[in-house]
Amino acid sequence: MTAPIRIGLVGNPNVGKTTLFNALTGARQHVGNWPGVTVERKSGELTHQGVAIEVIDLPGIYSLTAYSVDEQVSRDFLLDERSDIIVQVVDATNLERNLYLSTQLAELGVPLLLAVNMADLAEEQGDCLDYGRFAGLFGLPAVRTVGSTGEGLAELLDEVVAVSRAGRPPRVPMEYPAESEAAIAGLVAVIERDPALARRHPPRWTAVRLLEGDEHVLASIAGSPVAPAVKEQLAGVDAIENEARFADLRYSTIADLLPRVHTTCARRTSPSDLIDRVVTDRYLGIPIFLAFMWGAFELTFAASAPFGTLIELVFGWLGEQVRGAIADPWLASLVGDGAVGGVGSVLVFVPSIFILLLVLSVLEDSGYMARAAFIMDRLMHAIGLPGKSFIPMLVGFGCNVAGIMATRTIEDPKDRLIAILLNPFMSCGARLPVFVLFAGVFFTAHAGTVVFFLYVLGIVVAIVAAKLLRATVLPGSSAPFIMEMPPYRLPSARTTLLHMWSRSSMYLKKATGVILIGSLVVWFLASFPVGVEYGSEASLAGLIGHALEPLVAPLGFDWRVTIALIFGFVAKEVVIGSLGVLYGAGNDPGALAGALAADGALSAPVALSLMVFVLLYTPCLAALATIRKETGSWRWTGFSVVFGLSIAWVLSFVVYRIGRIVLGGA
Amino acid sequence: MRSVTTRSVAALLGVLFGGFGVVQAGLGLALFTLPEAWAFVLPPSLLDGYVLAVIGALFLTGARVFPSDEETGVAYTYVAAVFACAYGLLSLLVLLAGAADLLIAGGEEVPALVESIGPALYLAVLVLPTYLAVGKRFRQEV
Numbered sequence: 001m002t003a004p005i006r007i008g009l010v011g012n013p014n015v016g017k018t019t020l021f022n023a024l025t026g027a028r029q030h031v032g033n034w035p036g037v038t039v040e041r042k043s044g045e046l047t048h049q050g051v052a053i054e055v056i057d058l059p060g061i062y063s064l065t066a067y068s069v070d071e072q073v074s075r076d077f078l079l080d081e082r083s084d085i086i087v088q089v090v091d092a093t094n095l096e097r098n099l100y101l102s103t104q105l106a107e108l109g110v111p112l113l114l115a116v117n118m119a120d121l122a123e124e125q126g127d128c129l130d131y132g133r134f135a136g137l138f139g140l141p142a143v144r145t146v147g148s149t150g151e152g153l154a155e156l157l158d159e160v161v162a163v164s165r166a167g168r169p170p171r172v173p174m175e176y177p178a179e180s181e182a183a184i185a186g187l188v189a190v191i192e193r194d195p196a197l198a199r200r201h202p203p204r205w206t207a208v209r210l211l212e213g214d215e216h217v218l219a220s221i222a223g224s225p226v227a228p229a230v231k232e233q234l235a236g237v238d239a240i241e242n243e244a245r246f247a248d249l250r251y252s253t254i255a256d257l258l259p260r261v262h263t264t265c266a267r268r269t270s271p272s273d274l275i276d277r278v279v280t281d282r283y284l285g286i287p288i289f290l291a292f293m294w295g296a297f298e299l300t301f302a303a304s305a306p307f308g309t310l311i312e313l314v315f316g317w318l319g320e321q322v323r324g325a326i327a328d329p330w331l332a333s334l335v336g337d338g339a340v341g342g343v344g345s346v347l348v349f350v351p352s353i354f355i356l357l358l359v360l361s362v363l364e365d366s367g368y369m370a371r372a373a374f375i376m377d378r379l380m381h382a383i384g385l386p387g388k389s390f391i392p393m394l395v396g397f398g399c400n401v402a403g404i405m406a407t408r409t410i411e412d413p414k415d416r417l418i419a420i421l422l423n424p425f426m427s428c429g430a431r432l433p434v435f436v437l438f439a440g441v442f443f444t445a446h447a448g449t450v451v452f453f454l455y456v457l458g459i460v461v462a463i464v465a466a467k468l469l470r471a472t473v474l475p476g477s478s479a480p481f482i483m484e485m486p487p488y489r490l491p492s493a494r495t496t497l498l499h500m501w502s503r504s505s506m507y508l509k510k511a512t513g514v515i516l517i518g519s520l521v522v523w524f525l526a527s528f529p530v531g532v533e534y535g536s537e538a539s540l541a542g543l544i545g546h547a548l549e550p551l552v553a554p555l556g557f558d559w560r561v562t563i564a565l566i567f568g569f570v571a572k573e574v575v576i577g578s579l580g581v582l583y584g585a586g587n588d589p590g591a592l593a594g595a596l597a598a599d600g601a602l603s604a605p606v607a608l609s610l611m612v613f614v615l616l617y618t619p620c621l622a623a624l625a626t627i628r629k630e631t632g633s634w635r636w637t638g639f640s641v642v643f644g645l646s647i648a649w650v651l652s653f654v655v656y657r658i659g660r661i662v663l664g665g666a
Numbered sequence: 667m668r669s670v671t672t673r674s675v676a677a678l679l680g681v682l683f684g685g686f687g688v689v690q691a692g693l694g695l696a697l698f699t700l701p702e703a704w705a706f707v708l709p710p711s712l713l714d715g716y717v718l719a720v721i722g723a724l725f726l727t728g729a730r731v732f733p734s735d736e737e738t739g740v741a742y743t744y745v746a747a748v749f750a751c752a753y754g755l756l757s758l759l760v761l762l763a764g765a766a767d768l769l770i771a772g773g774e775e776v777p778a779l780v781e782s783i784g785p786a787l788y789l790a791v792l793v794l795p796t797y798l799a800v801g802k803r804f805r806q807e808v
Contacts (some may be wrong), residue, residue: 274741274804284723289718291749295756298713302760313770449713605757 004052005164011089012054014486016117019147023056048157052173064104069408085111085164092122103250106170109202111163114142133261174253181221194226213239235550272487285375296359301448307351315344349433354504361499365491383463383471389419396426400623422462424619430572434614442607518574522581556606603657609652616648676743677729684722686785691715721750744804747797754790
């Protein structure tokens with residue numbers, strides 16, 4: 001039986017690695033048209049020519065020197081775990097920069113194959129590539145691929161099998177200056193005295209990295225018996241100078257060889273360049289971005305309405321069936337009011353979440369979101385954050401957990417910590433149902449505008465909070481922003497829908513999991529002790545709500561809202577489910593809106609205050625767990641909770657008081 | 667489309683979109699009012715007016731840069747036309763979704779539905795020929 005092959009899929013950020021990975025393995029990993037979408041390694045399997053192949057998709061790297069957490073994931077895999085073959089995905093429209101990594105990978109001594117991806121785009125802009133000459137000149141076989149359409153995948157897999165069977169390491173014709181070659185030879189002789197160290201990586205590669213001052217390699221030889229001799233060899237070596245000199249050498253080697261495989265048949269200004277002149281306009285860039293966002297919210301509200309109404313009707317019918325089918329009043333209440341009512345009142349808002357995430361996916365996949373990060377860079381710098389941190393904030397609009405994970409692309413630990421602490425202020429999809437419900441009931445004609453301004457408020461609060469953190473607990477200046485602009489692409493329906501589904505399906509899962517459990521717990525609290533009126537002030541829910549009410553009374557919240565907010569710590573959708581149960585809206589989600597409108601304790605100022613509180617306090621337990629994991633600190637996790645709650649309380653108080661003056665009401 | 671024509675059309679559309687946008691946003695902010703009959707032509711909306719004003723600014727920038735940099739002028743006019751058509755399409759979707767909602771839920775809120783036929787929709791129809799002509803020119807430029 002043929003031995004299985006393990007492929008490490010590497011390359012610069014945003015060259016289409018995950019698109020190729022999905023096409024090869026049939027996986028549905030999230031792809032996006034901006035650098036830094038993949039922050040963790042992903043694994044998938046396939047069979048080709050009867051050979052089992054495992055593909056490991058790795059975060060993008062520009063070189064083997066890792067600066068950020070996601071880059072470390074790739075580097076650790078390449079150096080410590082290794083694979084039978086490395087497939088480097090290179091962007092056909094930007095070969096020179098991509099091949100820099102190839103020159104480093106080639107020295108690792110692992111069979112290497114180039115997947116020259118997005119070849120269609122290169123050809124459109126007038127580039128001609130001679131794939132057959134890559135192997136002769138660079139010692140690297142190359143295959144033309146277009147990940148989005150699947151072109152060249154069969155040929156790529158044929159080459160994977162052939163190259164890994166041959167087991168020949170690549171041979172990039174690169175010679176270091178004589179003085180450096182002497183230093184490399186000296187170090188190789190020392191390294192080879194420790195067989196374990198010599199087996200770990202090719203001694204020549206280790207020597208080159210040591211001369212470049214690679215801290216990871218320096219740390220890895222610390223326990224070796226030859227470590228003192230290596231240090232002696234390195235005494236007096238200027239690592240920074242070497243790194244710069246070697247980088248120049250690699251680029252000049254590429255520059256010498258590239259014209260032999262690449263010719264520009266007819267260079268034209270690309271459509272992306274021309275569109276960028278407009279959407280990144282110094283004065284109109286930000287207004288265009290805001291207009292896009294407003295369009296997204298307007299569409300979300302309008303297009304989701306008929307679907308929401310349909311779900312409402314279906315759950316109304318379902319409720320009638322439940323009532324008719326269960327004779328026992330307790331059980332009928334548990335299933336009808338607790339389960340169907342709680343879950344149904346949340347499902348009504350699922351269309352809004354799906355449509356908002358669909359629109360955001362289209363904007364991401366088209367490449368526009370990378371421009372949004374670019375145009376926001378000046379503003380981000382003004383508040384002490386790199387423009388790069390705007391991308392996790394945008395991702396946070398979909399889900400804070402994903403947004404917090406996306407901060408892995410930020411190199412500076414302080415910048416990253418601030419970006420993590422700010423992400424909960426970005427209004428995730430789970431908060432949208434609360435906004436849709438309360439804005440719909442209390443600001444009927446202007447519901448879309450109110451929700452839009454809530455999202456803007458989240459961004460404004462994040463900006464002010466960043467400034468505050470920079471001025472107090474996390475002082476310093478932000479790192480400069482360098483980001484590659486991906487070309488605009490017409491998003492493919494499949495990718496966009498998959499992208500939307502991967503993000504929004506979690507709400508459906510939550511509806512049958514945590515929301516169902518939360519709704520049943522609230523039903524229990526609203527029904528006991530035995531004999532009390534369901535959901536009344538004498539119930540357990542009423543007693544708990546009343547005990548905590550003084551804390552939130554200045555914000556205009558009564559005991560029911562208090563209980564719903566407590567359950568909102570678990571997940572924001574539970575706020576709606578809890579209110580549905582507490583207001584006895586039962587299995588008719590539309591009845592909750594009516595019950596809220598009829599409640600004298602609620603008014604437009606209270607609704608505004610509540611929406612601001614929901615926007616700013618802790619998003620959910622999953623987000624807290626992610627903050628703990630990413631910061632590695634309970635202290636910062638606790639800080640995030642207290643910080644969010646404090647800001648939420650103060651702003652809700654201000655909004656409520658001003659709202660009462662301007663809008664009147666309770 | 668010839669350069670002078672493209673420039674003139676961009677300027678005209680810029681004034682139209684900008685004018686309608688400023689008036690609609692002003693109505694949304696209740697800075698002034700129009701006779702009730704105008705509600706069907708220019709319903710008050712701060713943010714819809716804002717979007718129209720941004721599109722108008724893009725058209726006007728295109729017209730302004732045309733003499734010095736034709737390629738960039740075409741790019742501004744093209745992006746503005748795409749934006750205008752996309753926003754018109756969005757307005758149409760909003761209208762259709764409202765109609766579908768009425769159909770499912772029942773009710774007689776037809777006037778509210780008619781009010782959602784804002785300038786974004788009919789100005790988009792006006793832009794469509796420009797989009798087609800400038801689109802052709804844009805593709806030629808690149």
